[in-house]
Amino acid sequence: MKMRDSISKKQECKLLPNQRVVGKWHKNSYRIIKQLGYGATGTVYLAEFGNELVALKIASDSMSISSEVNVLRHFSKVQGPSLGPHFIDTDDFVTTQGVYPFYVMEYIQGESFLPFVRQRGAEWVGILIVQLLKDLEKLHQEGWVFGDLKPENLLVTKKPYQVRWIDVGGMTRVGRSIKEYTEFFDRGYWGLGSRKAETSYDLFSVAMLIINRSYPARFEKKGHDSLRTLLTKFREKTELKPYESIFRKGIKGEYSSGLVMRKELIQIIQTTSFTPQVEKQLKSPLRKQQKGLKKKKRKKKKLHIVGFMETLVVASFLLIIYILYLFGQTM
Structure with missing residues (x-):
């Protein structure tokens, strides 16, 4: 018994693309697409559940999985639209190497x-x-x-x-x-x-x-x-x-x-005025453009500069409007 416990604590469950993970209790089937990340408590995979993309986390330690599931379940009831992933399912995956607990949550793309x-x-x-x-x-x-x-x-x-x-x-x-x-x-x-x-x-x-x-x-x-x-x-x-x-x-x-x-x-x-950042981003391509126009007439250069200033004014205005819009979304 001690040997089995030791193996289960050290041995990880590696999942491969297109592999099917079927829950022992709920019988839900998840098709593995790729690994998303690895942490201290387990490995997270991108998976397909029906026509939906989900994130599946599997581990060898049932205690850590249970703790995270409890947190997800709790905040799935109280959270607003911008908090963490929504909880979907939890189950056990039976393999020849042992039984591995896993849970499934919303896959957030960004x-x-x-x-x-x-x-x-x-x-x-x-x-x-x-x-x-x-x-x-x-x-x-x-x-x-x-x-x-x-x-x-x-x-x-x-x-x-x-x-x-x-x-x-x-x-x-x-x-x-x-x-x-x-x-x-x-x-x-x-x-x-x-x-x-x-x-x-x-x-x-x-x-x-x-x-x-x-x-x-x-x-x-x-x-x-x-x-x-x-x-x-x-x-x-x-x-x-x-x-x-x-x-x-x-x-x-x-x-x-x-x-x-x-x-x-x-x-x-x-x-605070952050427009110098916008100006810097816009000036960079302008400088490259001016290097290629050295042989052209000064009149054309003035037209380019005027066009740049108009672009800068418009870009700064749009940035201010967008920042105000984002604040409206977060208030």
Whole structure:
């Protein structure tokens, strides 16, 4: 019996494309398409269930699966349209190597958070975090902390752009010890707080999402003064300057709730001009165009510049309108 337990804890269930996973109890059949990701508690696959795409997570440890299923079930009843994946099914998969628990949830299609905000102006990290803070407030009011809050656990969907979280493995009841964490986003790693599940733990991670936009490779802790290190790193990136007060208060644990942090962030975005980012994006192709027009007459160059200025004005106007529209979606 001990040998069997040892094997079940170490041996993983590898699923292959087109393989069928049939539940022992509910008899639902899922066709595996590809692997989506792998974590501490199991492997997630894209699967087909009838005519619907779903995400199937399978593991060797039934306790971790049960915990995540309970969380999904709970928030499937109370969540709004922008929170995590909806729960669909849970069952056991019987193989010759053993019985593996799995659960099925909504498959959320979107773009990874970090590439999304890095490919766009600095205002976008603020816009998306405004949405995220609204969802976190709902989570905290239900007595839960997200825990392992990082870009890898976030997706940005389209029409309109919206943040969704895709992994609930780190969610922890308020007051308990954080179950899962990633060092860069963990205040305990930086020596700026405990790993107790509370609102300020998540808000520290939110602040680290902002700095991660400009340090995609991240960086490690050096020395004993982590607060000074983080603030110095933050100030080295001029595009992050508008968010400095949000970042500083977030990592110091000075916010009482996500709503307070959200309110301050909205004020910053509404009163800060991010148009230089748009101008930079538009000037880049203009410079390339001008290099090819060196031999042409000055009159034509003036026409191009006038056309560029008109384009810049229109682009800036459209950006402002779209930001206002997104805020309307999140209020």
